[in-house]
Amino acid sequence: MCEPDPGATAPRQYDCRPGCANTVRTDGHALLLRERAGELDQLADRLPPPLARRLRTNAARLRATADTHDSTAQSAEALR
Secondary structure (H helix, E strand, O other): OOOOOOOOOOOOOOOOOOOOOOOOOOHHHHHHHHHHHHHHHHHHOOOOHHHHHHHHHHHHHHHHHHHHHHHHHHHHHHHO
């Protein structure tokens, strides 16, 4: 998952990538993702349609990532 340098004794903690199975998000991260999505939507309101679509697509992706965190967190909580 984390591609450490040859001979490394631990993963590269500063080379995290979205979508990695080792990615950990907290509730705070999910909140920040939603806040950024809102900022992108506000910017999109003032831009031409092609740029606005791109920003809204990115905002939707950020919200989906936050939603995934929420559903995973709820599943983990239910197992306790």
